[in-house]
Amino acid sequence: MxxxxxxxxxxxxxxxxxxxxxxxxxxxxxxxxxxxxxxxxxxxxxxxxxxxxxxxxxxxxxxxxxxxxxxxxxxxxxxxxxxxxxxxxxxxxxxxxxxxxxxxxxxxxxxxxxxxxxxxSMGEKTAARRTAQAAGVPIVPGAMTDMVDDQEIQAKAEELGYPVLLKAAAGGGGKGIRLVREPRDLLTSFRTARSEAQTAFGDGRVYIEKAITPARHIEVQFIADSHGHVVHLGERECSIQRRHQKLIEESPSPIMDEALRKRMTEATINLVRSIEYVNAGTAEFLVGPDRNFYFLEVNARIQVEHPVTEWCTGVDLVQEQLRVAAGLPLSFSQDDIRLRGAAIECRISAEDPENRFLPATGTVWGLQEPSGPGVRVDSSLYPGLQVPLFYDPLLAKLIVWGHNREQAITRLRRALDEYTIVGVRTTLPFARWLMDQPRFISADFSTDFIAEEWEGRQKIADLRLLSPESSEEGQNGSTPPAEELSLEQLAALVGSLMAQEHQVQEQARRRPAAQDGASANRWLDVARRDGLRRI
Missing domain, CATH: 3.40.50.20 (Rossmann fold)
Incomplete structure (x- = not known):
């Protein structure tokens, strides 16, 4: 060092x-x-x-x-x-x-x-696929769909074999992806995907690839300096996700063995070296039932889930980012990295899991965050916080560490029981439910787990609401799934949420602190006492 x-x-x-x-x-x-x-x-x-x-x-x-x-x-x-x-x-x-x-x-x-x-080189998905292939990293079979007609798209899908995925070429963060299980849905889904891609990324190009199912989503954390050192810090399991949005991450992956880890980490290091990458990043892969893995993308940044890697390796990744940017070599070598124990992270978001994870807003009136051995909370919450709708709904991350996965789950269950957020609906109920699911506890899951278990549970509840024994209110007042809402219903929902947000912002604007910088609570008093300059 x-x-x-x-x-x-x-x-x-x-x-x-x-x-x-x-x-x-x-x-x-x-x-x-x-x-x-x-x-x-x-x-x-x-x-x-x-x-x-x-x-x-x-x-x-x-x-x-x-x-x-x-x-x-x-x-x-x-x-x-x-x-x-x-x-x-x-x-x-x-x-x-x-x-x-x-x-x-x-x-x-x-x-x-x-x-x-x-x-x-990594931001555009098709370019990233070409780069990975040139570096000898396995990629999912697929092809671009621009400049081809409907018949060629259908022929390519048949060649790949259903189910297939349609992905925005310029997409990221789980956005712009549609799964097509049947040939009759292909062209409609393709046109929708192209429209979504144009709206979200200003780029309507879409490519098609074979859907690996059931699959595990596993990623490798790496960091490289300007002195030629590239080090991986093990892998993370990110298969507990909803519509390609991660909800739970853990390290190490429960399915990993040394042979598979060696193959995936070597592929990652080769890819990183091939593009002369410097600083922290993550290579993401799908692992199929046959334990073959396929390159997805490189996230050229620090990841939301970096704390689980930090806890299992003892490396402060953000400090290393700062060192590398300052032109210093990494403070460790590959031989120094030893994975220790197991860590799990829960994303705590302002979403209502009982209502198809629709975004939530409001004011945090009460807050108790967990603590104790093996518990870490990365949070932006405080009592009185007005949760806005303008940004990603992530509010906090609850991370636990244990000597093994069983102890980590036990600690996470305890920490979730201690966690209290009053005033805003969050994903805490979902996380508590997950900790008691046999398939999660035994690590018998894939990226389809939430659709099969949580959303399947909700569909049963919806059917009960629609049964003859249900009340008239239940029959006529139930909310259709978010993916089945009409444009008018979606517009009404967004309008209602934005009206709430406007009211919250107007209240904040009228507070004295918003106009003259006067202290609104003891937090600001402490900040001013300690010399915080608000420009």
């Missing part, structure tokens, strides 16, 4: 271009290293914890992300105004935006993440 005084680093102040728990995570890593941190906040986040925790905080615009957290010129201006020399993007927002990397470099800022070249 190379010890270089912070005063000799090329940066001593870091702009954190994000919000919520990941912004807090980066701020804490900076503080541990003796670096200063600069937070940014929108109208909706004026009293957020990351604003209070940072050494400085700057307002960057309205609640809408496009006018604040995605506003590249404004972020660059804040970095200049604050004197920050480096930018950490966290995850989401601009974390994998190559144009943002270029803008930072043009402004003389150090981007704490991979280069724009590496991001572009």
């Amino acid at each position: 190379e010890n270089v005084a912070i005063s000799q680093w090329p940066f001593h102040k870091v702009l954190v271009a994000n919000r919520g728990e990941i912004a807090l995570r980066v701020i804490r890593a900076c503080r541990d290293l003796g670096l200063q941190s600069v937070a940014v906040y929108s109208d909706a986040d004026r009293n957020a914890l990351h604003v209070r925790m940072a050494d400085e905080a700057y307002h960057i615009g309205p609640a809408v992300a496009a006018q604040s957290y995605l506003n590249i010129p404004k972020l660059i201006e804040v970095a200049r105004q604050s004197g920050a020399q480096a930018v950490h993007p966290g995850y989401g927002f601009l974390a994998e935006n190559a144009d943002f990397v270029d803008a930072c470099q043009a402004a003389g800022l150090i981007f704490i993440g991979p280069s724009s070249t590496a991001q572009r």
Whole structure:
């Protein structure tokens, strides 16, 4: 490990271009290293914890992300105004935006993440598939569908064999994906996928690939420095997911053995070296019933689920990101990495799991977060927090560690029982339910687990509501599944939620603290006492 005084680093102040728990995570890593941190906040986040925790905080615009957290010129201006020399993007927002990397470099800022070249080679899915194939990494059979007619699309699907997946070429984060099980659904699904891709990513290209089913979703964490060192930190199991959105992650994977781990990690290292990648990233794979694995994508950033890897390896990944960005070598080698015990993470989101995970909003009036041996909470919550609808619904992450998976599940069950959030519907009830499911406890699951178990349970409940014994209200007032809502129903739902959000924001705007910076509660009093500058 190379010890270089912070005063000799090329940066001593870091702009954190994000919000919520990941912004807090980066701020804490900076503080541990003796670096200063600069937070940014929108109208909706004026009293957020990351604003209070940072050494400085700057307002960057309205609640809408496009006018604040995605506003590249404004972020660059804040970095200049604050004197920050480096930018950490966290995850989401601009974390994998190559144009943002270029803008930072043009402004003389150090981007704490991979280069724009590496991001572009991995950001577009078909380009990433070609790169992986060239590096000898197995990929799922598939093909692009642009510039081909309907008959060719149908022929390709038949050649691959159903079920197939349609994926947005420029997609990410589980968005822009549609599963097609029957030939009769292919063309309709294709047109819908193309429209969704154009709307979500400004790029309507779609490719088709063979659906591996049942499959496990397993990813390999890696980090590389500018001195030629590339190290993997084991794998994470991410198969507990709903519509390609992860809900639970754990390390190590319950199905992993040393032979499979060796093959997957070697493939990851080869891929990383082939694109001259520097900083932290994750290679994601599907593992089929035959234990063959297939490349999905590289996430060129820190992941939501990085704490489970940190706990099993003892490595602070965010601090390593900062070291690598400063031009230092990694503080460890591959031989130093030893996986220890088992860790599991629950994502706690402002969603209603009993109502098809629809987004929720409101004010957190009561909060008790768990603690004790083997428990970690990465959270942006506090009593009085007004949960906005403008951003990802993730509120907190509950992570536990045990000497083995059985102990980790026991600790997680205990921690979930201690966790109380009053005022906003969250995914806590789902997590508590999961901890008692025999298939989860025995690790007998795939990416279809939620559809088979949780959503299957809800369908039975819906059928009961519609049975002759049900009340008239139950027959006529039940809510159709979210995927079956009409456009009018969806518009009404969004309108209702936005009206609630507007009311919450209007109340916040009228508070004295929102106009003159006066303390609204003891948290702000403490922040002001400790010298927080609100710009």
